[in-house]
Amino acid sequence: MTQQEALFKYILRLGDNALIHSHRLSEWCSNAPFLEEDLALTNLALDMIGRAQALLQYAGSVEGKGRTEDTLAYRRSERQYYNNLLVELPNTDFAYTIARLLFVSAFEKEYYAALQNSADSTLAAIAAKTLKEIKYHFAHAHDWVVRLGMGTEESKQRVQNAVNDWWMYTSELFEMDETDEQLVKDGIVPDLKALYPAWLQAVTDTLKAASLDVPVSGYMQTGSRKGIHTEHLGHLLSEMQYLQRAYPDAEW
Amino acid sequence: MDQVQDIVSKDRAMLARFEERVQAGDAVEPRDWMPEAYRKHLIRQISQHAHSEVIGMQPEGNWITRAPSLRAKQILLAKIQDEGGHGLYLYSAAETLGITRTEMIGQLHTGKAKYSNIFNYPTLTWADIGAIGWLVDGAAIVNQVSLQRTSYAPYSRAMVRICKEESFHQRQGYEIMAKMMKGTAEQKEMAQDAMNRWWWPSLMMFGPHDSDSPHAADAFRWKIKRHTNDELRQKFIDKTVPQAELIGLTVPDPDLKWNDEKGGYDHGEINWDEFKQVINGNGPCNKQRLQHHKQVHDNGAWVREAAEAYKARTNNQSSN
Ligand SMILES: [Fe+2]
Ligand SMILES: [Fe+2]
Ligand SMILES: [Fe+2]
Numbered sequence: 001m002t003q004q005e006a007l008f009k010y011i012l013r014l015g016d017n018a019l020i021h022s023h024r025l026s027e028w029c030s031n032a033p034f035l036e037e038d039l040a041l042t043n044l045a046l047d048m049i050g051r052a053q054a055l056l057q058y059a060g061s062v063e064g065k066g067r068t069e070d071t072l073a074y075r076r077s078e079r080q081y082y083n084n085l086l087v088e089l090p091n092t093d094f095a096y097t098i099a100r101l102l103f104v105s106a107f108e109k110e111y112y113a114a115l116q117n118s119a120d121s122t123l124a125a126i127a128a129k130t131l132k133e134i135k136y137h138f139a140h141a142h143d144w145v146v147r148l149g150m151g152t153e154e155s156k157q158r159v160q161n162a163v164n165d166w167w168m169y170t171s172e173l174f175e176m177d178e179t180d181e182q183l184v185k186d187g188i189v190p191d192l193k194a195l196y197p198a199w200l201q202a203v204t205d206t207l208k209a210a211s212l213d214v215p216v217s218g219y220m221q222t223g224s225r226k227g228i229h230t231e232h233l234g235h236l237l238s239e240m241q242y243l244q245r246a247y248p249d250a251e252w
Numbered sequence: 253m254d255q256v257q258d259i260v261s262k263d264r265a266m267l268a269r270f271e272e273r274v275q276a277g278d279a280v281e282p283r284d285w286m287p288e289a290y291r292k293h294l295i296r297q298i299s300q301h302a303h304s305e306v307i308g309m310q311p312e313g314n315w316i317t318r319a320p321s322l323r324a325k326q327i328l329l330a331k332i333q334d335e336g337g338h339g340l341y342l343y344s345a346a347e348t349l350g351i352t353r354t355e356m357i358g359q360l361h362t363g364k365a366k367y368s369n370i371f372n373y374p375t376l377t378w379a380d381i382g383a384i385g386w387l388v389d390g391a392a393i394v395n396q397v398s399l400q401r402t403s404y405a406p407y408s409r410a411m412v413r414i415c416k417e418e419s420f421h422q423r424q425g426y427e428i429m430a431k432m433m434k435g436t437a438e439q440k441e442m443a444q445d446a447m448n449r450w451w452w453p454s455l456m457m458f459g460p461h462d463s464d465s466p467h468a469a470d471a472f473r474w475k476i477k478r479h480t481n482d483e484l485r486q487k488f489i490d491k492t493v494p495q496a497e498l499i500g501l502t503v504p505d506p507d508l509k510w511n512d513e514k515g516g517y518d519h520g521e522i523n524w525d526e527f528k529q530v531i532n533g534n535g536p537c538n539k540q541r542l543q544h545h546k547q548v549h550d551n552g553a554w555v556r557e558a559a560e561a562y563k564a565r566t567n568n569q570s571s572n
Contacts (some may be wrong), residue, residue, distance in 0.1 A: 017320075026316050026329055030309040030544075033552025035336055035343075038309075042333045055320045070321045078534060094555050150565060151558025158554070236317075239396075243320040243378055250436050252320035252378070 003186070006179040007120070008063045009082065013225075014070070015055035016083035019073055022048030023236060024091055033094055040140060044101070047133040054126050067093060074244035078234045079227040088167035088233045090211060092162070093149060095155070099162035102141035105172045106202040107195070108134045114190035123188065142206045149210025154214070163207065164215050171220040173199075274475050279405040282348035290474050294404050295349050296365070297476065299356045300476065302342035304368035305335045307541050312384060313376040320378060326383060328447055334417045336394060341413060345406040361546050369527065370457050372535030379432055379439075379446035385425015387447075387454040393418045394488045395458065403475040422516040426495060442499075447496065448504045455519070456527045458485040490516045 001009075032038035056069035087104065091097045092150035112134055115127035148159040174192045176184075183189040207214050223229065242251065266285050273280075280286055310493040319325035343353045359365035370388055374383065393415060400411045421493050462480040464469050471477035479487075489508075494502050507520030529535065 021319060026325075029316055029329065029332055030306075030313040031548050033548075033555035035306065035340055037555075039336050039340075042329055042336070046329055046333070048271055049322060049326045049329070053326075053571055074320075091488075094552070148555075148558050148561040151560075151562045152554070155558030155561075156553050239317050242318050247436065247438060250320075250439050252324055252431065252435075 001178065001182065003182065004062060004064075006182045007188065008059055010179045010183055011055055011059040011062060011123075013067075013082040014073070015052050016081050017060055017087055017104075018055060019052035020081070020147040020233070020236065021087040021100075022046075022052060022085040023240060024089075024097070024100075027091055028097065041097075044137055044140070047137070051126070051130050051133070054129075058122050058126070070244070074241045078229055081145065081229065081233060081237070082227060083233075084169070084172050084224050085221055085230055086166060086172065088230060089166065089169070089235060090232055093158065095140055095158040095162040096166065098141055098144045098148065099159060099166055101137060102145050102203060102206060103166065103170050103173070105138035105141050106133055106199050106206075107170075109138050109202070110195040110198045111190065111192075114195065115197050117187075118189060119187040130204055138202075142209075145212070146210045147209070149212045159210070160212050161211060167215040167217065168219060168221050171217070172222050172224060175222060175225055177225045260306060271473065274403050274473075277475075278403075279408065280403050281405050289470065290476075291349050291472070293470055293476060294407065295346055295351050296467075297350070297471075298342055298346040298349070298407055299359065300366050300368075302339050302346060302356065302367055303360050304371065305339035305342060307367045307371045307545060308388075309335055309339075310541055310544055311371055311537070312381060314375045315378060318378070319381075324428075331385065331421050331424065333467075334421065338414045338417070341410040345404075345410045348406045357549065361549070363533075363542075366531070367541075368457060369530045369535065370453050371541060372450070372530050372537045374452050374537050375563070376449075377442045377446060379429070379442040380450070381427050382428030382432065383450040384423050385423075386429055386495075387425070387450050388457070389418050389421040390492060391454045391457045391488050393422055394484050394491070398477075398479045398484060401475075401478060421482040426499075429501065430499045435502065435541065444501060447501045450522070451504050452523065452526075455485055455489070455522055456530075458482075458488070460524065460527070486516050489519055493517055509553050 002136060003240065022045045025041050025048065028041040029038065029045075032041055052073070053069050056072045059069040060069060060072055084104075086100055089096075089100070108130070112127045112131040114123055116131065118124040148155040152158070172194050176192050180189065180192065184191050204214050243250075253334045267287055270280075270287060270290075271287060280290075309332050312335070313329065316325065316329055316332070319328050345532065346356060347353065356365060360367070370391075374385065386434065396411050396418060397417050400408055400415060402408045404464065427448075429443050432439040459465055459481040461482055465481060468477070468480075493503055507518065509518050510516075511518045530538070533539070
């Protein structure tokens with residue numbers, strides 16, 4: 001794999017994570033437990049669409065074949081998507097959505113802080129901008145996990161279930177393949193394994209503050225680095241890509 | 253007996269003073285004395301307006317996950333978020349009149365409070381997102397610009413803030429339509445079809461002729477309302493028809509004709525029977541919209557309860 005190919009594939013992973021997570025969050029629009037939270041979740045989704053746009057646009061320019069952010073978002077099939085499985089899982093309920101946001105934002109908080117030092121100036125600039133947003137995402141997730149954990153019996157049970165059920169999707173966030181190794185060597189991207197202790201600490205702190213149990217790690221799900229996804233991604237993409245696929249000659 | 257008489261004549265004096273003030277163009281603040289009927293009228297109108305903003309999130313939300321480009325998705329999502337924000341300001345404005353948001357939502361669910369009829373129509377294609385922004389927000393602006401000078405100050409302040417955002421929405425919607433009209437044959441057909449379906453319901457948004465409008469007289473006397481429904485509708489038509497022509501859309505009204513004498517368009521008769529049917533719950537989406545709102549509200553109950561319980565717990569801790 002050339003450096004260019006590795007970088008292209010790696011940026012797709014970042015862009016896809018932002019795009020697919022934003023898709024799930026945007027599904028809360030007009031579906032949230034109350035109006036203020038509807039607006040808050042939409043805000044997170046908007047941040048992530050913006051990030052996906054910047055990243056996919058950059059991926060297209062690295063590839064150099066004239067693909068835009070929209071061709072990359074709307075014309076790739078599920079086996080060509082590289083987002084983590086966690087972000088494509090259906091929202092399920094508010095507790096699951098919040099548990100996911102905690103896991104992902106705790107990761108991205110460390111990740112984008114490290115990516116700011118990238119030898120690639122475009123990635124470093126995107127990271128600096130993203131980091132400001134992520135801090136807010138993490139605060140939002142943290143506050144809700146605590147509220148739910150310390151709220152009612154029911155909310156505590158629900159958020160604990162969500163944390164337990166989706167724990168098995170968290171180690172994939174730190175998985176590294178040959179693209180990582182190649183780019184880490186040149187100081188372009190951070191070593192993901194090195195971020196794990198800080199992530200675990202942040203998540204543990206939040207769960208403890210919410211008087212929730214930290215799950216014991218067992219079997220962990222994997223696949224997305226090779227483009228192997230859950231059944232859910234295909235449905236998500238067929239909805240998202242419907243107009244672009246049905247009217248391939250149209251501009252919108 | 254004397255006491256009752258006293259109260260009655262005192263009330264009458266207050267009412268006279270109130271009406272004098274309003275006639276002179278004074279703004280009414282929440283702490284000012286106001287007749288009960290004025291308060292009720294405003295609660296009905298403002299809460300209906302708030303519910304419309306919120307229910308309106310559904311038909312547009314229907315296309316978020318299918319928006320055809322990242323930019324389009326971002327614009328649509330931000331637009332719907334604005335509408336939710338309008339709902340929030342308006343609920344707050346209504347709360348200054350002594351009703352809670354929970355009570356207002358309760359009235360929406362029992363059917364006592366209404367929302368704009370327009371949102372009982374479905375969004376069937378992407379062009380409907382363009383048509384809503386352009387026509388529905390366009391009609392709302394005409395109405396809301398006139399309400400910027402309404403006599404109740406919190407309502408008028410909310411309108412000033414909201415109007416700025418609505419004109420963005422209108423431009424963005426028009427941009428979608430314009431782009432489609434420059435696009436493929438299928439896109440043009442979609443855009444014209446959306447125009448055909450949304451034109452008449454948009455005209456109905458201004459309400460019946462004022463002679464058939466049940467609360468019109470009070471609303472004018474108290475300067476809640478400053479223009480008649482027909483005046484506002486005319487303004488909308490005159491502003492919108494040239495926009496349609498500019499991008500090649502046909503207005504689906506064979507009787508539409510420029511009238512030199514009045515300096516505006518004459519238009520065909522509105523189907524008031526359809527209007528009444530939709531108001532009475534028989535529109536294509538009435539049940540769906542209300543059911544959706546109730547279901548979301550019920551599904552979210554455990555989250556709101558958790559937030560309340562947590563707040564009560566932390567308040568206790570800090571007061572101990
Ligand atoms: Fe609005
Ligand atoms: Fe409005
Ligand atoms: Fe609007």
